[in-house]
Amino acid sequence: MTPTDPDRHDVVVVGGGHNALVAATYLARAGRRVVVLEAAERFGGAVASGRPFPGVDASLSRFSYLVSVLPQTLVDELGLDLELASRRVASYTPVEDRGLLVERVPGPATDASFAAWSPGDHARWQHLEERLTAFARVVAPTLTGPLPRLEDVRAQVEPALWRALVETPVGELVEASLVDDALRGLVLTDALIGTFARAGEPDLRQNRCFLYHVVGGGTGEWKVPVGGMGRVAAELERVARAAGAELRAGARVTALQPDTQGGATVTLADGSTVHAPHVLVGCAPAALPGLGAGAAVRPEGSQTKVNLVLARLPRFRSGLDPATGFAGTLHLAQGYARLDEAWAEAESGRVPDPLPVEAYCHSLTDPTILGPELRAAGAHTLTLFALHTPARLFAADPDGRRAEVGAAALRSLQAVLAEPLEDCLARDAHGRSCVEVMTPLDVEVELGMPGGHIFHGDLAWPWLAEGAAPRTAAERWGVATRHPGVLLCGSAAVRGGAVSGLGGHDAAMAVLEEAG
Template sequence: MARTDPDVVVVGGGHNALVAATYLARTGRRVTLLEAREELGGAVAGARLFPGVDARVSRYSYLVALLPDPVVDDLGLDLELRSRRVASWTPTPSGDLLVERAEGPATRASFRALTGSDDAYEAWRSFYARVGDLAAVVAPTLTRPLPRAAELRAEVPTDVWHDLVERPVSEVLERTFADDTVRGVVLTDALIGTFARASDASLVQNRCFLYHLVGNGTGEWRVPVGGMGRVADELVRVARAAGADLRTGAVVTGLVPLPGGGAEVVLADGSRVSAPHVLLGCAPAEAARLLGTDDVGALEGSQLKVNLLLRRLPRLRSGADPATAFAGTLHLGQGYARLDEAYGQAAAGVLPDPLPAEVYCHTLTDPSILGASLREAGFQTLTLFGVHAPARLFRDDPDGMRDRARDAALRSLQAVLAEPLEDCLALDADGRPCVEVVTPVDLEHELRMPGGHIFHGDLAWPWLADDAVARTPAEAWGVATAHPGVLLCGSGAVRGGAVSGLGGHNAAMAVLAAAGS
């Protein structure tokens, strides 16, 4: 029987790949998606991590910020994304800094108690209003062909563009805020998933900062009801409903570009499939390996994720209500000076200890990820995300360093608690504490993310340079490779990164534009 090849092959089964597959299958194209693992959803998938415990947690991701509402509506995703009532809570020896989601008198009072005046809070409000000016202009462009930098620059106040796009973010933070704690809270959005100083001349930290604050024009990070696994489940559902052929256990070992565009995809079982459009949900470095070309350079993730299940939330040294402190982002050891010190330690090959980290409790906003008996008993999940934990620290002794990193991260948390964390930890069916640690090396091995880099590489500005040439739809949408018909559709695409679906959406739009659809 003659082989019938699809119109589109999507390599990878993460959230971006599923978005691309759905958009294209709905146009009547024959779409085959190939996922190496036995489950779909990639870093967004949910799992029952602890044996015998009815809690479905995302091992790798935790909140949704950049997924555009229009993409949710286009795909018909049955998702509820809830706002947290607290934006952040930061304990310090001088007092606790509370930032409400809808800032009110309690936020102002907290800034005043910490800094001694209203000046810091007024500076905070002014700064984020300026960030909002940039986000409001950039956000609508994320699901369109890439704009030119000059187009956006013309719509943004000159000083905002200068401070956030042209100069290291350290300069505006040090000029705007006098308090070390306030500076550090702002800076954290520039560091998640990125190994850099606030003053890095490459501005990689500025790009990270923008991506964390631009989602849907507000930058709000929302809690998916049902957990991140619900996001994955919905993406799988709509892809199948659209007619996409979703295959698991399909390990791709090579790509052979075809003269007319597209590629032949080689699988580990010896089978081959060709298509005029091949979309790659993997990192650009992994794509280069599959194509047999030079790597794009060494990549290095720099984060630690610790998943915990507690019988109850622990009491805090400050006496703050745990239901408030853990409801938003709890910043630990993330003062401005400490973040810089920790970077220097990690760059020198020493794990920062205690590790700067942030924590939040999904179940305070959405308890549905727990079974009924756990909910009734008051169990809670915690997600801890540590920064300045680069992959290089874990290469020589992955298991030993995983344990050391876990202890360094939990020491950060223990420092603000009024009781031993161990007294609050749940136990699994084998009597072990419900604590799971994921390092950059784990991500590399489990999800084929080179270097464990959660963005598949350094984030790019979400626009074209003024002198850049965009000759093809793939270039115009920021998804091109060196081979016609072979497109990036994952986090390594321009405007990829985080749980956004943008890589998948934009690759699908480029395919449709090339066909005149």
């Protein structure tokens, strides 16, 4: 390929997820000739909406569901026309005939709920929240610059809190801070969403997951994208095209061959090749031959998504108004002890029962995802996110285990309801209940994520290792691979994971910094 070749590119981006589109926009605006190669027929990856139920006018966020870590700086710089709405309720944790309600901005209802639930834990919970918020406010401002030095971050954090969050299993902090089992579980779930781990896991992967959940926006608040996750994908695609990036759908990459002098040659399924001095990898590295032995380690996802459309919200056994109880994150079978038991059951090859589940009713915050007739009839969407269902559970009998896990997730919800859930489910055009179950193996098929791991692998600390001396721009930004000119730009980047755009931003910044 010569410099005059019309198909020459400065940057090839493998994968067309939200991070890839972020990178493409920044680089195209900087004058780089960028091509994005996406295997699917649409862009956005897991940041997508869909209508999985025939004849039902409801746009569901089928994979990713909420936005937290996406910095406002990126939204502003990219020029995204995007509204992220706050939920009025942070969480509701029903247990049999009672429940603990926590408002997003704690007020009288939260005070009254704690007084009836666990009065002694109210002040302890508030103190823990204050400490976590202080930590988040140290880390959040660093996310859009080169990786900070561990020593610099640590110097700004209360020493005891640093040890509790970064050096010892987070379960010790939870146990030392709170007494009530349900409240402990409520806090711990932020360490387990997206990873298969126990509270006391010695490798601290649960701590790293916890950090990303509490750091978002400096407050840890998770917001609902108005119009659904598909709105996020559509806006990112719009700005990437407007910047001049070339977006190729249906362009499946089958191999990557790094060059010794930098860059790589990318081979597509049709046998064609594309070469560029910079290749950004937005897909999971394990899915792309050519990145080396380290990239071949297959990750394992551990969450199952159950998407529902309800004809109406069901009533709670506790008597709480459903419009309040379903307005935030609903915690089901997620007591602290139960979470550990469920992990042990899954580790032994069994489907946990009762199954720990989180649930989200997006339509209470954003009714626009429902068609006018559904809104008028009082319908709602509901997403159940089942923990501790690792991909290995489904290997021998994918269909049978999918049905088993789906039924277990619905039982966890039914246990706190005052009426049959079945009576509240909407029906599709064929008269079938609107229930879609997606296991990690289904996510792998739909999105090309090995093992269905939504983070492409275990998360990393968002700073340099102690004493590290980065030599390249890619190392400074946390996007380096072992090959010069081949950078990570997706969830596998040091600050990848969740809907943040940081992997794409950091890869783009590294390319531009290298050019001087």
